[in-house]
Amino acid sequence: MSREITITALKYNPSDCNSKPTFVDYKLQEEPGMTLYIALTKIKATVDHDLSSDFVCRAGICGACGMIINGKPKLACKTLTSDFKDGKIELLPLPTFPLIKDLSVDTGSWMKNMSIRVNSWIVTNEKTDISKLEKRIEPEVADEVFELDRCIECGLCVAGCSTAIMRKDFVGAVGLNRVARFSIDPHDERTDEDFYELIGDDEGIFGCMSLLACEDYCPKNLPLQSKIAYMRRKMIKV
Amino acid sequence: MSQENIIESLTGKTSKKKKSRIPAKLDFLQSATGLILAIFMIFHMLFVSTILISKDFMYSVTKAFELSFIFEGGSTVPVFISILIIFIIFIFHAFLAMRKFPISYKEVLRLKTHSDLMNHGDTKLWIIQVVTGFLLFFLGSVHLYIMLTNPGNIGPFASSDRVYSDTMWPLYILLLIAVEFHGAIGLYRLSVKWGWFEGSDPKKSRKRLKKAKWILSGVMLVLGAATLVAYMKIGAEHQSNYGERYTIQTEVQNAY
């Protein structure tokens, strides 16, 4: 029942001066329930020990394995090879992020910069006495914050966004969502004016051209469209 | 030169150590001008397509714009002023939207490969918007300039002559296509951009909005094409009398 599939990957090692970017084909037998994690692990263990890619949790939780899979930004570990009817799968590293090698890109530095840039943490003057009862939070508000806190920094929203492709300094949906997350968190004392200081420019909220690839490719189905609109409405009023 | 500008351009902050509020205003104005133009275009289409009903009707509507109910025989001044206002909004909108254009070769290449690879609907719509916007820059300007310099030459015969005998029709075909795509996509974008009509299920509303967008483009294109054909027909019949102005043939005139 199993068929042969062809995985084509872009190979390139920018830190090796002899390396030239090339597409390499790998043929292998498909197994039931095979994900791209399983397929690539197999390729790495048998045919090409030199192929680099990033997998950590292999369960769609950590956000490490974003790739361009037949054109679309996706989590490789959550992609089944059986989804591709013709058995041909082309893999490219995520654009926008610096390439480390082959399919491995440096999302870490990008996300770190983004986090620092939007001050991705609770800002408050309140001192918490941790031996006392915790602050009460309305359950729905907690749920709402959680909903936005589910972002796994996979970078698919950035890789799918043409604005980010053209403008290197654009914070991306991930950054805008992060700001929305803190703006509704009751622990955070920042005002809209404060958030304006972080994202009130053409590299921030006003740079977003509402292309909505972020919304369409976010593997966590975050409500990016409405949260970006929400922040835009807020920021325009500041 | 203002010191404030120097401070902001060098430090990215105002002298109060705040971010400038200008980007917010620009974003708002871009949308506002787009919205005004898009709404204007819907009414504009309804107006020019009155020719489909009858020459008289179109004539009387034209006269109404010339405020013939105030000035005897109508004046071209109000028409001139409204064209000027639209022209200014048009230029302003173009000026604001230009900020979003891909400018260098690298940007265009990245945008193009990315969009070709990904084949993502809304991204393609945006590219259509950029391309049509770019075309409108020229096509729209020509049209507006002609209108601006001939505010009196609007009417069943004057317009038809222009379309047919002055060979404006090729321009109009392009202009029509460009503007209807651009405007409808623009309205869709405005809704998702500002979260209008989101309702309880934004994903579903977005699907609906997109459908509405296609319908709007479609209807406007059909209507526009029919109108253009009507002008062509009249223009062709009227070619021998090029330059002659229309006069009212029925009693509608008395209404004003």
Add this chain to the structure above:
Amino acid sequence: MHIRYTDALIIGGGLAGLRSAIATSERGLDTIVLSLVPVKRSHSSAAQGGMQASLGNSIMGEGDNEDIHFSDTVKGSDWGCDQEVARMFVQTAPKAIRELAAWGVPWNRVVKGERAVVINAKHTTITEKEEAHGLINARDFGGTKKWRTCYTADATGHTMLYAVTNEAMKRGVVIEDKKEAISLIMKDGQCFGAIVRDLKKGGLSAYVAKGTMIATGGYGRIYKQSTNATICKGTGHAIALEAGAYLGNMEAIQFHPTPMVPSGILLTEGCRGDGGVLRDKDGYRFMPDYEPEKKDLASRDVVSRRMLEHIKKGKGVKSSYGDHLWLDISILGREHIEKNLRDVQDISMTFNGIDPADKDENGWMPVLPMQHYSMGGIRTTPKGQSVNIKGLFSCGEAACWDMHGFNRLGGNSVSETVVAGMIVGNYFADFCEETGIAIDTKMVQDELGKQDEYILGILACDGNEKIFDIKDKMRNIMQDKVGIFRNGKDLEEAVEELKILLQKTKNITVANKCRLLNPELEEAYKVPMMLKVALCVAKGARDRTESRGAHFREDYLKRDDENWLNRTISYWKNKDDLEPALKYEELDIMKMEIPPAFRGYGRKGFILENPLSQKRQEEVDKIIENHKSDRGSLQEKLMPYELQAEYKIKNQRLGDEDE
């Protein structure tokens, strides 16, 4: 050659490492955190079900306190834990969770009024108190008396890790990802940092520090089937081992009852905590037959074994991946699943095409016990310092300060990571403040040079073994012979075979000779490290001739408190040895607050009692009986323990005065 100096070097950017980094940076110490991957991708992010802390806000947690949490933890550990450490832990856990709440973890909150829940496979209604509205909620988990596991749906580790990382960034902690520690810098039995490989560029550099902490998580990837992330290879343990550090209880490996078949991706204990049940091929709920009291929610070691026992009786569901059982959460209803078990649903749909909210067997998910957690680790004092290497600290899953003994309770691990980050992090900061860097540049350079040569040596090696085959074999041996059910013969074979494999790693060839970014080279230096860790596990298991917690011997069915109430210490005597040396560290019953007894679940009557247990129990009973004044002084009499004053302070609960 590149050398960096810092006050505190923390290897590992999971919850434990980052929380420790916050502790040191609060003191103004220069802190560097290293991680194999961007820290927010550390394995802590995969923790799903929740974090234990005895807040007692929910009606089902009413009356909960440190004492009950303590007793659950000790029983869970099958009396293998260090009870003083368990006390330190339970006392600090409520503070840890409140700190996290203030840092923005959007804990699920109590909603006042009626709420529909599933308890013991029956739909029931509970009524939450008005006063509890808006406080942190909890769910049920295995091996606990009360509902104590606080959660954010089934992405608890994720939200915790993000909050802690964000706080660390806010405090300016230097976080360097894609950096791998490959050896420790040692001088006169003291650790002064690590040699680090840059995984983005491939070069080596030395990080010299006053104090070094290893918080590298677990080592589950030595097994073929594991719920652990691909990076959980135990290299942190290996570098400690190579530096001479003692590892504790390495054979104590937890197998989780409900990873999904065949991917091995975990379905959280929260599934059963919220009311899900296990079923066999006939759709029969079998756990109550084996464990009438805790049923599907006995501790993990017990449930896992019962499942395999049931499969051995022929009740497993046949599949091309072998026999498995079913996990049924469909009874919880679609709404509950889509809100509180959303990731579970997503995982199940993606990887198995099953929507667990679908009615009856359509929604059942195939599960089988697999490796999940490493109780063992770098043996430390209750302050987190290695028992035999100065300047080397460890906390989190990587450490064995020993609060889990031979089995850890679900929800106690993420809780441990932050609690240890607070407690050990502070002791670590004390140490870094008091210590100077007593090592000269030359020695550092020598160590760097040595590692450089080692890497070049691997590339130069021209043998006929393949590193990927060796790795595969190791993982199969561990799976087949050092698994849930263990016996002397298999374990003996395992040790011998692993030794052969370790020998073979010296005889490999790496095809690509590039010393920079070269995945094959990485395997070539990691697999020997993994083998050393595996050998500690296998040999420790071989020699421990009893069954305790997760360590279960078919040939020694009883827990042997007379001979084996001790901790296994494994260490590498000589660099070229092929196996670790073992020794044992006794546990003193006469100091225990809760002396060994029956856990309340699992097989009855399978204990070889130590006469001291009874004696100590009587002593304890007497102390309690004669005690008149407050709880604090009773603790001093029962079992005093040291803890920073700010953490020892009483935890306020709902209903306590001065609210």
